[in-house]
Amino acid sequence: MDLELRHLKTIRAIADAGSLTRAATALGLAQPALSAQLKRIERALGGALFERGREGVRATALGDLVLERARVVLPAVCELQEEAVRFARGGTEEGYRLGGTHGPLLGGLVDRIARDDPGAPVTTYISWSEREIAGGVVDGRLDFALVGVCGESGPPEAGRLAWTEVARDPVYVMLAADHPLAPRAEIDLAELAAEAWTDVPGDGCFGDCFAAACVRAGFTPACVYETDTASCVHLVQVGRAVGLCRATFPVTPGLVTRPLAGAPLMWRHLLGWHPEGRAASRSATVLGHTRAAHAEALATSAGRQRAGVAPPA
The missing domain is CATH 1.10.10.10 (Winged helix-like DNA-binding domain superfamily/Winged helix DNA-binding domain)
Structure with a gap:
């Protein structure tokens, strides 16, 4: 072979x-x-x-x-392929190749780049795996990685990529609008001990961090449905489960989001790029757009509207 x-x-x-x-x-x-x-x-x-x-x-x-x-070898072959494509198309515009996990920030970033640099092509790649996204930047297939990590956990490929924190948010719980706890301004995690839970998949440590937070609150989750975002929202809307979400989660009919008392779980939004990659010179610009997209998402999220969460300084 x-x-x-x-x-x-x-x-x-x-x-x-x-x-x-x-x-x-x-x-x-x-x-x-x-x-x-x-x-x-x-x-x-x-x-x-x-x-x-x-x-x-x-x-x-x-x-x-x-x-x-x-x-x-892998980055060199990827770069060769990209140069060949650009040559065949008769152009030299590099554009922006963005990779990210689920969430509203990637869409906001695309919108801001398109407005700021309308002539540059923008492509996106989505994966549940933070490691896969980071690997794409290391290999030269992507220019920027927009991912999140739990608490103080380190990002993937920390030794080969440059990472900057965009923002950090408390993790919220989302409930059906008619849930008995929905009128509360914040909810103690222990009050949700009898609930079934739903969350999106990932290869970071968030699942372990959530389990540890539950143990500290005095219980072990009886059931966790790991599925896509749309299914998580549906399970919450129909009262089948409660879910975990970021503070930037958008306003959604049929459910509300509330902060957990004492912020037992935190989420850090990170932007990464290769320090010697073709897009390193644009990292400050992209970082600025990403922070602006986060501030906008936070300002329009259910948590901001209902709990008065202040945007980061």
Whole structure:
């Protein structure tokens, strides 16, 4: 079997995820299929690339060598492809390639860039995986990553990307408009001990942080529905569950958002870019647009309107 670029991307995904299970999720593969693919790659390269352990996988000496080369080859091939496309189109406009997770900030950022630089093309890429988004910037497929992390957790690819905090918000709870606690200005997490919960997926530590906050409040969530944003909203609207959301969550018919007393969970919005990438010179501009998009989203969110949450200084 000849080594291909997709094989290097697979090796990189496994190293970034730290386990075959998480890498399979990020790549959209079943774990047995990924394991079989890794074995074929290792046979082609002449040895094991990762050591398996109880806590995940760790690169071997051979794996480190391959990963080091992959970090050079993948961005170079991506840049070659982009230059070829620009040449074929007869233009040199670089544009903006933005990657992000779910939430209103990415849309606000696109709108502000389009107004500020109407001649530049803007493309977006969405993923539940913060690691995948960050990896796209490292590989040169994306210019900027707009992601979030829980509390003081570090961002993905911290050693290779430049990260700046856009803002930090308390995590809110969203309830059906007719929920008994909906009239309250804020809600103690312990008062929700008997509720079913719903939240969107992700590969950060938010799930663990939420579970720990619940334990501190004296309970363990009996049921957590992990699904897409639209389904989370529906489950809350019909009273099937309560949900967690950011303070920037937009006003939505049939539900309300409320801050949790004492702010047991925090969310940090981060913007990342490659310090030596083609878009590094525009990072200050994009950061300014992102902060403005956050302030606008916060000002029009349900939490701002109903709880008087002040925008960041």
